[in-house]
Amino acid sequence: MFEFITNDDSDRGQVGIGTLIVFIAMVLVAAIAAGVLINTAGFLQSQAEATGQESTDLVSERIDVTSSVGIVNNSSTGNLAEIRVGVAGAAGSNQIDLSSATIQAVGPNGQENLIFTGTNQTNTTVESGATVLTNTSDIPDGGFAVQDSSGDFVPASEAVLNDEERFTVVFNPETAPFGGGVDSNEYFGESDSSSLDIVSPSGATTSVELRAPDLFNEDGEAVRL
CATH class of the missing domain: 1.20.5 (Single alpha-helices involved in coiled-coils or other helix-helix interfaces)
Structure with missing residues (x-):
């Protein structure tokens, strides 16, 4: 069972x-x-x-350099009034915000990391509700400015490279490392040289060498650097 x-x-x-x-x-x-x-x-x-x-x-996302010139301030003393570097977006690039770019500069007076300046500076005027630079001499130590094709300084919101826009990056030759600093009366001039590394917001770097001629001929002339 x-x-x-x-x-x-x-x-x-x-x-x-x-x-x-x-x-x-x-x-x-x-x-x-x-x-x-x-x-x-x-x-x-x-x-x-x-x-x-x-x-x-x-x-x-690289910034191409199209030209580099200096505007002579005083040919007798061999000083420049402006350093101007033409820039454009590389072929196939998207929009590049120049206000977010940095420029690593090495010159006769050392090395500096330069950042965009275009608003809230001293010695400026108010246009369209925004404070903008009016003269290259207004650019402070540690800064660079941007001009459009009309020669006007632009605020950060307009400093954007694209397929149609080209700009000029402007440096004050009195500021370090080109000169001795604002109010130093020491300017980038004859026979001086400098190197620039222009770094876009994405980190792409474009290098350019600036070298002033040994002799300036007349005030106000543009010389190739």
Whole structure:
């Protein structure tokens, strides 16, 4: 009437349960491993896309230099009144905000990191509700300004390079590192040289060398640097 479980049958049942437990554990480990691999793959894909975009920006979001000239202030003393560097966006570039660019300059009086200046400066006038520079001599130490094709200094909101806009980056030759600093009466002039690294907001760098002629001929003339 009753069946008794022999030891052999009991052992087989225990082995089967043990195998099932091992199988379930293997499935859980595989699922966890798969989740880790998926997360890692997603992270690597995101990182690769970000790196690719950064690399693209470094190539395409570059500022091209089209000209570099100086305007003579006094030919007898050999001083410049302005240093002017024409800039445009590189071929295929998107809009480039010059107000967010930095310029690493090395000149006769050391090295400086120059930033955009165009508003809230002293010796300025108010136009259209915004305070803007009116003269190159207003550009303070540590700064550069931007002029449009009409020769007007522009505020930060308008200093944006695109396919149609070109600008001139303007430096005060009295400010360091070109001269000795504002009110120093020491200007960038004859035979002086300087190097500029123009760094766009994306980090793309354009280098330009400035070298003034050994002799200026007349006041107000434009000389190639």
